[in-house]
Amino acid sequence: MSLNNTPSANRLHIGIFGKRNSGKSSLINALTNQDVALVSNIAGTTTDPVYKAMEVRGIGACTFIDTAGFDDEGDLGKLRIDKTKQAVLKTEIAILVFTNVETAIEYEWYLLLKEHNIPVIAVINKADCLKNIEIISQTIKEQFELNPIIVSSVNRNGIDEVLIELVRNVPESFNNDSITKHLVNQGDVVMLVMPQDSEAPKGRLILPQVQTTRDLLDNQCIIISVTPEQMPNAIHSLKEPPKLIITDSQAFQAVYKMTPKESKLTSFSVLFAAHKGDLPTFIDGANAIDKLNANSKVLIAEACTHAPLSEDIGRVKIPMLLRKKYGQSLQIDIVSGVDFPDDVTAYDLIVHCGGCMFNKKYLLSRIERAKSSGVPITNYGVLLAKLNGILDKITM
Secondary structure (H helix, E strand, O other), X not given: OOXXXXXXHHOEEEEEEEOOOOXXXXXXXXXXXXXXXXXXXXXOOOOOOEEEEEEEOOOEEEEEEEOXXXXXXXXXXXXXXXXXXHHHOOOOEEEEEEOOOOOHHHHHHHHHHHXXXXXXXXXXXXXXXXXXXXXXXXXXXXXXXXXXXXXXXXXXXXXXXXXXXXXXXXXXXOOOOOOOOOOOOOOOEEEEEOOOOOOOOOOOOXXXXXHHHHHHHHOOOEEEEEOHHHHHHHHHHOOOOOOEEEEOHHHHHHHHHHOXXXXXXXXXXXXXXXXXXXXXHHHHHHHHHHHOOOOOEEEEEEOOXXXXXXXXXXXXXXXXXXXXXXXXXXXXXXXXXXXXXXXXXXXXXXXXXXXXXXXXHHHHHHHHHHHHOOOOEEEHHHHHHHHXXXXXXXXX
């Protein structure tokens, strides 16, 4: 995929954190060798986090998150700091920028980043005009146990060292994380059964289907793509049944009835549950529906923000199936995009989409929030397998 076509969810997210006017935006410009971030001498120029898709030597496609200064003030400042905290949930590598010896606030954010298991690179910026670099450096070494990189974004001193550290801190799974490799081998025939209803974008495939197709090609598989209506003809045309059949979760029941006993069956959503989420937790969450009743409260969370459709799986089909099972009084709340409650303890179950629009770090942060609150969480595909009575029959 080209840089412009690489989905944000597949890019490495690098967060830049520091006080106002510490040179975060100019640092991004220096790292990317482009003027991608607005630079000003006025403190507080960057308000909400700004996400910039770029290409970095040794990493490839990534997203830099240019955040507001975490020392912002006033009511608006608090809102900006809250947005910066949200950016932490998406960050896979953090650059913490220092420009003076007062590091109390930086240490609070350092602890927050470490709490989320985010590797931190310490950078002393503005080396071309600072006078107490050695004192700042010694303070960072003693208080943070980090070896800071001394940088001047103006003349690019230290930029290469930062790039080397970024490459060194890329998560091991980032470039080696396959969606299907645990299920297929080179030369396997894989059938993709994809309903083309009103949810399917005209002239295109939805993102999980595109990403799974590319992953299967990378794994040297033979791919056959059909609609459910053509599935019997496609199977009949093969000398042997396909090794694996992957379908949309909404078609689970119909596809399961047509699946040869020799073939494994799963769905795009289930694959993404394992690829980006926590599959054992999702399975436990799906089984927790046995404890629901007519007075229960369910939260449905979808990553993308689209206009509801008549056949929408999250807004229409899943609520319909749950209310059919537990009664019309079952309360169901729906959120989309980055909207997600800070406090989820009011819910008896959270049902999340596959999360193809989120990076893994962000989706896992939501799962962790549910687990720490004692609220079962599952995803569309795993839940639909449970509701259709085939959770124990599909391949994970």
